[in-house]
Amino acid sequence: MTDKPKIEGLLEAALYAEDLDAAERFYGGVLGLEQIARVEERHVFYRVGQMVLLIFNPTQTVLGSTSTQMPVPAHGAHGQGHLCFRASAPQIAAWCDALTAEGVAIEADFHWPNGARSIYFRDPAGNSLELAEPRLWFNQ
Missing domain, CATH: 3.10.180.10 (2,3-Dihydroxybiphenyl 1,2-Dioxygenase, domain 1)
Structure with missing residues (x-):
């Protein structure tokens, strides 16, 4: 078995929420996290220490990206x-x-x-x- 390169840590973690306005009020307002990006109805991202918290709308991310510049695969979770x-x-x-x-x-x-x-x-x-x-x- 060959040696595997070391994984340094987590860079980002994702949660899913269909109501991004409510998520924005909670994570930005109640928890006071620094917002770093928002794409209407698709996602809102926050800085948490040395990580990024991604809040995705699962009805949008399940479709995948249409951008050839950023071909992010479809993903999502329910529950x-x-x-x-x-x-x-x-x-x-x-x-x-x-x-x-x-x-x-x-x-x-x-x-x-x-x-x-x-x-x-x-x-x-x-x-x-x-x-x-x-x-x-x-x-x-």
């Missing part, structure tokens, strides 16, 4: 996706207050067996979002 954002314990506590003030319900708030805290909530499309301490997966 509720999941994404976890990294945050420190004090940041998670502050997010609980901020989300509640915005009318966003916290579905779960608990500590994992290793002591890391996670909170779960949903975006307007029903995607499950989580804020968790990095020690959930990595020794700190």
Whole structure:
């Protein structure tokens, strides 16, 4: 078996939402993420640290690209996706207050067996979002 090149990390992750206006209000307004692109009725993109969060309208991306300059293959998902954002314990506590003030319900708030805290909530499309301490997966 030959050595495989190392994958350095994730560059982007995607969630799907048909109502991009609601997604834009939530991710840009409620979560305060920096928007970097929007194509009406197709997608809205946000910077999250060293990654990009892609919010696609699945009714459009399933058609694929018509651009010969950017021939992105058709893709999409149906149903509720999941994404976890990294945050420190004090940041998670502050997010609980901020989300509640915005009318966003916290579905779960608990500590994992290793002591890391996670909170779960949903975006307007029903995607499950989580804020968790990095020690959930990595020794700190």
